Amino acid sequence: MRKEDCFYVGTIVNKFSFKGELLVKLDTDEPELFLEMESVFIEIGKDLVPFFVERSQLHKSMLLRVKFEDIDDEPAADSMMKRELYLPLTALPALDGDKFYxxxxxxxxxxxxxxxxxxxxxxxxxxxxxxxxxxxxxxxxxxxxxxxxxxxxxxxxxxxxxxxxxxxxxxxxxx
Known part of the structure; x- marks a missing residue:
């Protein structure tokens, strides 16, 4: 997946638990739209790498608490800090009228x-x-x-x- 074909979702800003849960600061006015994500692309180096979401929930308004598959401990979570999350443009809901992306x-x-x-x-x-x-x-x-x-x-x-x-x-x- 190319970055040009995606939109920015947010950035991993902190660890939540010793079991690999992470907090993502979302770039949106509607954080609830991101509760049903099955997967997301995370920028690692110059590549977008797919990660599957085990579970997620809102945490203090604009933060999303996420548990990714294969991120099961603090060292793995530490390696994900400050990384940016992306989704394909096709995941955006269609807008009508005078609203636009x-x-x-x-x-x-x-x-x-x-x-x-x-x-x-x-x-x-x-x-x-x-x-x-x-x-x-x-x-x-x-x-x-x-x-x-x-x-x-x-x-x-x-x-x-x-x-x-x-x-x-x-x-x-x-x-």
Missing amino acids: FHEIIGFTIIDENYGEVGTITGVNDTTSQALFEIDNNGDEVLIPINDEFINKVDRENKVIEVNTPDGLIDLYLS
Whole structure:
């Protein structure tokens, strides 16, 4: 499995018991979605290695307490610390309406209600407090906050996102 074909689930942050149980800090608003995982890919070196889940349960809101097959003691659990977990993109539930996953909108065209065609989404910057569309406008980068109030419509069929940004926002990047 290639990392490009997967999405990040979380990171192993601590041991829970001497029997190999681990705590995973999940990267989600809905941790209960990950309770039924049968297996997961764990990044070891540059490879994604499959591990089977014996059992899991939520632990203190955003932590998932997991027992993997073949991780049965503290030394084995120690070897898993700080490793990242991934699942295939096909495991994501389909979204409809104006909701979207960041990976699925790469290549979409942004059209602003007042400005017109802004450009093509090349990425999403989610390292800031406000996630941003990264848009290529003929070689110039335009950043638009991903904000429900700005998004009018997500047209998956035509790969277009229609927005209504505040006056002057796009011109900041293109003047």
